Amino acid sequence: MERRRLAELIERSQVRREILGTYKGGYALGLMLNPENENELAIGVSIEGGDASSISRRVILEGQVIPVIVETNFERLESAAWTA
DSSP, X not given: OOHHHHHHHTTXXXXXXXXXXTOOSOEEEEEXXXXXEEEEEEXXXXXXXXXXXXXXXXXXXXXXXXXXXXXXXXXXXXXXXXXX
């Protein structure tokens, strides 16, 4: 699947729900190369908590199976201060 199209699809709330399942907490979604096949894209999901059991490891979008790579090291920033 084309990178731009996949990026559009993961912005949809229905697709996010399908990926995240019942997970509740901070998360970030993005695109990455599949570590098992660098010729294909994967969806990268970083979550706050250590329990990733409800998160899908693959999702079918427009008839294509897209792998989902999960990392549990996400830290949400409460606020950020920028100084010049």
